[in-house]
Amino acid sequence: MSGPITVTDEANSLSHVHSAPDNAPRKSYTLATITFIYLLWSLVPVAIAVLFSFNSGRSRSVWQGFSLRWYIWDPEGSVLHNESLRSAVVHTLVLGVITTAIVVPLGVLFALALDRWRGRVPSGASFAVLLSFVVPEIALAIGLLFMITWLATPFELGTTAQVIGLITFQLSYPVVIVRARLLTIGTHYEEAARDLGASPLGAVRRVLLPMLYPAIFVSAILVFADVLDNFVLVRYLSANAASETTSMKIYNTARAAPTPALNAIATLILLASFAVVILGYLAYRKWGRGQGEEGTGLGSMAAM
Amino acid sequence: MRRSRLLWPVLGMPAIAWMAVFFLIPLYVVLCVAFGKVDPVFRSAIPVWNPLEWSFTQLAIVVDRLVGPDNFYLPPVLRTIAYVVIAVAACLLIAFPVAWFTARHAGSHKALVLTLLVAPFWISYMMRMLAWVNLLQNDGWVNKVISLNGLLPTEQAWLSGRPTTVILGLIYGYVPYMILPLFAALDRISPSLLEAARDLGAGGFDVFRRVILPMSIPGVAAGMLLVCLPMMGDYFTNDLLSGSPGTSMIGNLINNSITTPGQSGQAAALLLIVLVVLSVPMIWYTRSTARSEVRS
Numbered sequence: 001m002s003g004p005i006t007v008t009d010e011a012n013s014l015s016h017v018h019s020a021p022d023n024a025p026r027k028s029y030t031l032a033t034i035t036f037i038y039l040l041w042s043l044v045p046v047a048i049a050v051l052f053s054f055n056s057g058r059s060r061s062v063w064q065g066f067s068l069r070w071y072i073w074d075p076e077g078s079v080l081h082n083e084s085l086r087s088a089v090v091h092t093l094v095l096g097v098i099t100t101a102i103v104v105p106l107g108v109l110f111a112l113a114l115d116r117w118r119g120r121v122p123s124g125a126s127f128a129v130l131l132s133f134v135v136p137e138i139a140l141a142i143g144l145l146f147m148i149t150w151l152a153t154p155f156e157l158g159t160t161a162q163v164i165g166l167i168t169f170q171l172s173y174p175v176v177i178v179r180a181r182l183l184t185i186g187t188h189y190e191e192a193a194r195d196l197g198a199s200p201l202g203a204v205r206r207v208l209l210p211m212l213y214p215a216i217f218v219s220a221i222l223v224f225a226d227v228l229d230n231f232v233l234v235r236y237l238s239a240n241a242a243s244e245t246t247s248m249k250i251y252n253t254a255r256a257a258p259t260p261a262l263n264a265i266a267t268l269i270l271l272a273s274f275a276v277v278i279l280g281y282l283a284y285r286k287w288g289r290g291q292g293e294e295g296t297g298l299g300s301m302a303a304m
Numbered sequence: 305m306r307r308s309r310l311l312w313p314v315l316g317m318p319a320i321a322w323m324a325v326f327f328l329i330p331l332y333v334v335l336c337v338a339f340g341k342v343d344p345v346f347r348s349a350i351p352v353w354n355p356l357e358w359s360f361t362q363l364a365i366v367v368d369r370l371v372g373p374d375n376f377y378l379p380p381v382l383r384t385i386a387y388v389v390i391a392v393a394a395c396l397l398i399a400f401p402v403a404w405f406t407a408r409h410a411g412s413h414k415a416l417v418l419t420l421l422v423a424p425f426w427i428s429y430m431m432r433m434l435a436w437v438n439l440l441q442n443d444g445w446v447n448k449v450i451s452l453n454g455l456l457p458t459e460q461a462w463l464s465g466r467p468t469t470v471i472l473g474l475i476y477g478y479v480p481y482m483i484l485p486l487f488a489a490l491d492r493i494s495p496s497l498l499e500a501a502r503d504l505g506a507g508g509f510d511v512f513r514r515v516i517l518p519m520s521i522p523g524v525a526a527g528m529l530l531v532c533l534p535m536m537g538d539y540f541t542n543d544l545l546s547g548s549p550g551t552s553m554i555g556n557l558i559n560n561s562i563t564t565p566g567q568s569g570q571a572a573a574l575l576l577i578v579l580v581v582l583s584v585p586m587i588w589y590t591r592s593t594a595r596s597e598v599r600s
Contacts, residue, residue, distance in 0.1 A: 031405035038402050039420050042480070045435035046427055048445070052438060060438045061445060106319050113316025121313070125320045130590045132327055136582070138537040138555065142562060142575055143330025146337055149568075150351050151329075168326040171319065200311045229428035231540060236562070247430040254430075254437045254544055255463070263438070266431040273426045 050270065053263035060260055070261040077259050079268065084241060088249040089265050093272060095159070095234065095245065096227040099166040104220045106167070107174025108212065112204065114175065115182045133172040140169055141236040148237075158239035165233040170226060174219035181215035182208075214287050221280035225273045338362055338572035349569030362573040369570075377557060377574075384553040387467070388535045391474040395482040395531050396524065398475070403486035403523075404516075407493075421487070424480040433544045436473060437463065440545070465548025473545040474535055481534075482527035489523025490516070522592075529589050536578060554578060 053071070057064030067073065072080045079085045114122050114129075132140070144165050148157055155161060189211065193203040231247040238244060244252075246269045253262055336351040339358030342365075343350055352358055369377040402421070410417045424432065439445050440462035451458045462469050493516065501511045539555035552560075554574070561571035 028405065028409050031401050031409055034401045035405045035410075035417065038398060039417070042424055042476070043420065045439055046432060049431065049435035049438055059443075061441055061443050061448075106322065109315040110319030113312045113319070117312030117316060121320065122316065125316065125323065127590070128323050128327060130593060131586075132323070134533065134586045134589055135331075136533055136537040136579070138558065139334065139575055139579055140327070140330060142558075142571065143334045144326065145562070146333045146351070146568065146572070147330045150333065150337070164326055168322070171323070175319075204311070204315075225426055229426075229430075231428070231430055232537075247428050250428075250430040250434050251540055251544065254434050255547060262434065266428070266434055270427055270431060273428070277426050 046270075049263050050267045052260050053267045055260045058259055060258075060263065070259060070264040074261070077261050079261055079264050082261065084244070085249070085261055085265050087242065088244050088246045089268050091159075091243060092228055092245040092247075092269055095162055095166060095230075096224045096272075098163050099170060099227045100220050100224045102163070103167045103170045103223055104174050104216060107171050107219065108178050108216055110171070111175045111178035111182065112208070115179055116187075129172050129175050132168065133176070137169060137232045141165060141233045144168075144233075145236045156239065157237055158243045161237040161239075162234045162243060165237045166227050166230060169230075169233055170223045173222050173226070174216070177219040177222070178212055178215050181212055185211055214284055217280065217287070218284060221276055224276055228269050228273050334572050334575060337569055338576040340569060340572075342569060346566060348566040349572070362569040363576070366570055366573040366577065380552045380557050381554055383467075383551070384536065384555075387471050387474060387553060388532060391471050391478070391535060392528055392532055394471075394475045395479045396528065398479050399482040399486050399527060400520075403483050403490050406483075406487050407491040408495075418487075421480065421483055429477055430540070430544075432477060433473065433541060436476065437544055440469065463545060463547070465546045465550045467551055469545045470542055470551045470553075473541045474538065477538075477541055478531045478535060481530040485526040485530060486520065486523040489520050489526075493519050526589070529585050533582060533586070536582060 052060045052063075054066050054068065055064055056067030056069055070078050072078055075081055079089065110125075110129075114126050144161065145157075147153060148155070148161055155164070185208070189207050190203045193207040194200070198206065229247065230245070231251065234243075234245045235248050235251070238248065246265050250262060250266060333351065335355075336353055336358075337349050339355075339360065340352040340362060341350045341359060342348070342361050349362065366377065369375060370381065371378065406414060406417045406421065441447075442459060442461060442463075444462075446462065447459050448454070450456075450460070497515060497519075498511055501515045506514065537555045537558070539553065539559040542551055542553055542556055543559075558571050558574050558578070561567035561574065
C-alpha cells in the first residue's frame, strides 16, 4: 500500500470539506462512453453471428432474409438433417450432462473433506486442486493423451477420455465454491446436530448439505456451461467424428467456406448455455435469499 | 469422535484418488516423454518410466531448434512474447476504465453492466472467434464498412496471416478475464478512502496514482496472469484468424508437434519448457490465493 498522503495545504483540504456533495461519484461521460463502446465491441459481433444463423441464403455476410433453413428446413445442410452437425450439438450436451453429474458430487465431498480434515494429505490435495486451476489446459490435455497412448489404460480416446479430462479440469469449480460457502457456515451447526444426537454422517447429510445446496447448484451451472465451451481438452481426447463437439466443429470448418448452419450450431449451444445460466440465476435468487450470500456465485466467478 | 475423524478421509478419498490418477500421472507421463528416448529408426518418442534413466535427448532437440543453427522454433517464440506483451497491455488499457466505471460510476445500471461484462464467459471462445471470421471475410462487414460499401477500393484480406488480426483476436478473446478480477479489486476500494484522499488535498490524478493504483495491484496482477497464461498455449486463435505459419505462436508449435506423427517427444519437451517458465507466476498465484483464503 502507498504511503500516507501528506497534508500540504490545510486550507485546501478544508475547502474540500465544505464542498462535501462534490465527493459523491460524479458522472463520467468519458468512462461511460468507453464502457459502452467496449460492450458493443464485445457483444455485437456475436449478435451478428447469431443473426446470420437465420439467413435464408448461403452467405454469412449478405443478409438474404429470415429463415430457419439452416436449423430445420435445408434437407442436407441444416442442423436437423445433417448428421455431423446434429451429432456435434448432441455430443456437446451429452458431455456437459455426464461431466456435471459426476464432477459435482465428487467435488462437494472433496470440499467437505478438505475443509474439515487436517493433515498432510488434505493440504497436499488442496494444493493439487489449486494447481489444476492454474496449470494450462493444454498441459493436462497432452498429459492425458500421452497417458492413454502409452499406458495400458482400460479406456480409449473418445467420449470416455473426454469425460475423464473434463472432470479433472472442472473439479476445482465445485471445490472452490463449496469451500467458500463452508467457511461462512462454520462448524457450529454441525456441532449442535451432533450434540442433539446426530451421527457424523447424519450431521453432514441432514444439516450441512442442505445449507450447501445453493453453492452446489451454482457450481453445477458453472461446470455445465464451461463444459459446453471446452475446446482444448475435448479435441485432444477425441477419437473420431462421433466425439466431435460444437467447438471442434467450428474450429475444423470455420475457414473452409461453411454455411450459416455452423452459426446455427454455435447459436444452439449459446442458447443452452444462456438458458442454464438464467435458470440458475433465477433459482439461486429465490433459493439463496435469507442465506446471506447474495452474489456469491458471481463473486466466486470474478475471483477466479 | 473417532468415527468423525474417519469420515473426512472417506469423503475425500474418491477425489484424491481421481486427482492422483488423472492429474498427477498425466503430468508425470509428460515428463517421461520429455525426458524419454528417441526411436533410432522412426525418430518417434519412447517414454522412459524410471526417472533415474531419464535423458535430455528430446530437450536437446528442442533447444537446438530454439537456439541452434537451424532455429526454426525461435521466431514463433519471440512472436509469442511480442504478441502477448502487446495484447496484455491492451487488455489492461481497456479493462481499467471499464472496470473502474462499473465499480464506481455505473450507479443503478451496475447489475446490467456487470451482466453484460460476464456474458462473454457464457459464449464459447470458438463462437466468438467465428463471429470475427464472419466479419473479417473478404466480403465481410468490416471491409464493407471501411470501403464505405464498395465506394473505396480498400478491400483487405484480414484473415490471411496478419499479426494485427491475431493480436486483436487475442485481445478480444481474453479481455473479459482481465476485467472481472480488476473490477473485484476496484469495487473493494471504499469510497470514503477516496474522499479522505481528496480532503487531504490530493488532486484527481494524485488520487489515481497514490490510492487507486496501489490498491488495484492485486487485481491487475491476477488479471494479467489470467490473460497471459492461456495466451501462451493458445493456437486456435491463430489457426482461425490467420492460419499462416507467418503468425504462428508457441501454442501452434506444440499443437503441430502433437498432430504430426512421431513429433510427440518434441511436443512434450516444448510443453515442459513452457511450463517451467510459466511455473513462476503460477506458483506465485496459487500461493497468494491460498494466503488470501486463509486471511478471509
